[in-house]
Each structure stands twice: as structure tokens, then as C-alpha cells.
Amino acid sequence: MTAATVTTTPAPMNIWDVYWGLRVEQCPCDVHFVEWLEEQGVSGKRIYHFGTGGHHYVGIRCAEPELDCTVLGITASPKEYDSFVKLATENPTITKTYSAYFGDIYTSNARLLPRFDIVTLFHSCEFRHAMNDAYGALTDLEVMRLFTAQTDAGGHILFYTGSFAYAAAETVIAEWAASSPVREVAAFKTLRVFAKTA
Numbered sequence: 001m002t003a004a005t006v007t008t009t010p011a012p013m014n015i016w017d018v019y020w021g022l023r024v025e026q027c028p029c030d031v032h033f034v035e036w037l038e039e040q041g042v043s044g045k046r047i048y049h050f051g052t053g054g055h056h057y058v059g060i061r062c063a064e065p066e067l068d069c070t071v072l073g074i075t076a077s078p079k080e081y082d083s084f085v086k087l088a089t090e091n092p093t094i095t096k097t098y099s100a101y102f103g104d105i106y107t108s109n110a111r112l113l114p115r116f117d118i119v120t121l122f123h124s125c126e127f128r129h130a131m132n133d134a135y136g137a138l139t140d141l142e143v144m145r146l147f148t149a150q151t152d153a154g155g156h157i158l159f160y161t162g163s164f165a166y167a168a169a170e171t172v173i174a175e176w177a178a179s180s181p182v183r184e185v186a187a188f189k190t191l192r193v194f195a196k197t198a
Helices: 029-040 057-062 078-090 092-096 140-149 166-178
Strands: 046-050 070-075 098-102 116-120 151-160 182-188 191-196
Touching: 029 057, 029 116, 029 151, 029 182, 029 191, 046 057, 057 070, 057 098, 070 078, 078 092, 078 098, 092 098, 116 140, 140 151, 140 166, 151 166, 166 182
Parallel strands: 046 070, 046 116, 070 098, 116 151
Antiparallel strands: 151 191, 182 191
16 A cells, blocks of 8 residues: 555735735835935935835836936735836836835745845734745744845845834834844934944
């Protein structure tokens, strides 16, 4: 007798099944981020952006000559990714500086990522659920540590204090900051800003 082969269906990805338009009064983090870049006189930096929104505001604005930054954005929303495909199809020059991909940030792998100067983790703790555990996803703390490691010394990591999950994120941020080579610098509007020190 041979043992029966047991096959299991992989757990489905935890997606964000919503299209988020630019609603500045409700969620101003992307607008505040671009304003921070402008105030800092940032130009030519490599940015990782967690949560593109269907508006892709950060990628579009950072393509402007005054900022001239490259942006790699992630979305877990199929509808938002579809909007990126539409944007890229209608305006292919945007893909010289902006690319968005569909995925779960909690399955990020450093070997697939380039180096960054700036990382936004605005949506920390918003979408991490038990469902992610079924496919071995990282925790929020592990994501913070991974993207800190991918950020060059002198770079910045930013968080959004207006997130609906900020109370949970604040605790994780405190643990991350205490054990990572970062120091908190001046806040900007709704954003907390950390500089990588080593």
C-alpha cells in the first residue's frame, strides 16, 4: 500500500478589495509626504511607498522635474493596480520614474528589493490579520526592520499618525525605534519622520 498524497489549497492572499481615491480631508498622508519632500528640497531620491491609492499621487508628483524621484509603490488592491496599468498605458513616460506592483507587503523579500533613500510605511498595522499567518507573512515589526535594512544610511522612514490603526502602530514603532539604527527627527503635519543613522 502507498500512502495517499494529500494536497492542500494554498491560502488566498489578504487583499484590499477597495479603490481608494484621493480624499485629502480624510487621508492626507500622501499629500503631506509630497509637501515634506518639497520643504526638504528633496530631488533624485529612491522612494518606496506603501499604499499607492488608486490616485497614484506620490508616483505622479515625484515624476515632476522639481522632485525627479523614483518611486516603487505597492498596493494590495486589484482595482488600484488596474488603475496603475491604465495610467502607464495612457502615459508611458511615467514608468521611467514610477512603478507600482500588486502584492502583500507582509511577504516582502529583501532579495527582490532595491536600495532606498526614503520609505513610507503609512499603513502599518492596518491590514495585517490572522489571514496573513496562513501563508507565513511577516509581522509589522518585521516589515519595519526589513525596510530599514533596505534604506541607506542618511535616508528616512516615515509613518502616518492619522491612520485608523495608528494606536497599534505606535506601539510597534516604539519597539522598532528602540532596536533599530534610527533617530526621530522633526515631525511634519501628520507624519512622523525617522532618519537612518547607520
